[in-house]
Amino acid sequence: MKNNMNLFKFIQKYLNKLYYYYYNEIISNINTI
Numbered sequence: 083m084k085n086n087m088n089l090f091k092f093i094q095k096y097l098n099k100l101y102y103y104y105y106n107e108i109i110s111n112i113n114t115i
């Protein structure tokens with residue numbers, strides 16, 4: 083169970099990084115249009 087929690091936290095961090103990266107990319111693209 084503890085391993086699952088660690089895995090979940092790891093996945094959450096990874097998804098957050100992806101989310102912020104794509105969010106910034108989209109904002110940048112909108113600003114350049």
